[in-house]
Amino acid sequence: MKKISIIGVPMDLGQTRRGVDMGPSAIRYAGVVERLENLNYEVEDIGDIEIGRAERVPNTESNLKNLKAVAEGSEKLAAVVDKVIQNGDFPLVLGGDHSIAIGTLAGVGKHYKNLGVIWYDAHGDLNTADTSPSGNIHGMPLAASMGLGHPTLTGIAGYNPKVKAENIIIIGARSLDEGEKELIREKGIKVYSMHEIDRLGMTRVMEETIAYFKENTDGVHLSLDLDGLDPHDAPGVGTPVIGGISYRESHLAMEMLAEAEIITSAEFVEVNPILDEKNKTATVAVALMGSLLGEKLK
Incomplete structure (x- = not known):
């Protein structure tokens, strides 16, 4: 059984709402280590990446907030994740805001x-x-990881791109800016919006996703933002958008990924306990991690 290394990233500099830096603690408090140990994994919690402070003086060269501190945190995280994979272990990263995916x-x-x-x-x-x-x-x-945007972000770990447009599948989209829509069209990025999920059903969405990745990729990273779920099920997020994926659909998606055995790394981000109700969102995150890593009802 593969060893899982848990990496906390208490990053709240990629956005302006405070509290998401407590996400890793909330997820640990919700029992992630015990949950995964019950699935017979060897689990090592290697603690938190050290994150710098918010920059009080705005960067005059660009409109990017906290660029230097985000980049420094990203370099540290990249080095730790790299080492975990070199050791043959599964990296499970806990956020923090979604900038940690860089x-x-x-x-x-x-x-x-x-x-x-x-x-x-x-x-x-x-x-x-x-x-x-x-x-x-x-x-x-996601843009930075494709090599698009500020060189400080695209150049993390000394190479780019990290992922090709044709190897990205977005699931659960329901709030896209105009520039993002243009980029999706231009690069041909596959998106299953809520419209598609409602129309096709989560089973078909995941079947198509899994089939595509089995055919075209040699590893698959899951980047799961808790705001992908409906705020009714995951209220503790900084940018909630109503009409999201349900708790049950999300478990089904994770269970299908577990059965397919294609996921080689994962991160769960944007858990903000200050905006949450009794740690509900962190508890949901841990339950989804359980399903992703093979937990079954029977």
Whole structure:
């Protein structure tokens, strides 16, 4: 049985709502280590990546908030993830805001010629400094990982791109900026929006996703933003969008990924306990991790 290494990233600099830096603690408090040990994994919690402070003085060269601190955190995370994979272990990264995916994918991408990425999220996170309405880097990690955007972000770990457009599948999108829609069309990125999920059903969406990745990739990273779920099921997120994926659909998706045995790394992000109800969102995150890593009802 593979060893799982848990990496906490208490990053709240990719956006402006405080509290998401407590996400890793909330997920640990919700019993992630015990849950995975009950599935007979050897679990090592290697603690938290050290994250710098918010920059008080805005960066005059670009509209990107906290660029230097986000980049430094990303480099540290990339190095740790790289080492975990070198050791033959499964990296499970706990966020923190979604800007952490820049570092995770930089660490993971080194090990695969054709890395697949499942972006389970209400948002595309495909903005650059030119298209972002806010300058918040948590809306940019997927673009940065494709080599698009500020060189400080695209160059993490000394190479780019980390993932090719044709190896990305976004699941659960329901809030895309105009610039992101253009990029999706231009690059031909596969998106299963809520419209498609409602129309096709989650089973078909996951069957198609799994079949594509089995055919075209040599590893698959799951980047799961808890705001991909409906806020009714996961209220503790910074950018909730109603009309999301249900708790049951999400478990089905994770169980199908577990059966397919294609996921080689994963991160769960945007758990914000300050905005949550009795740690409900972290508890949901842990339950989904259980399903992803093979927990079954019978």
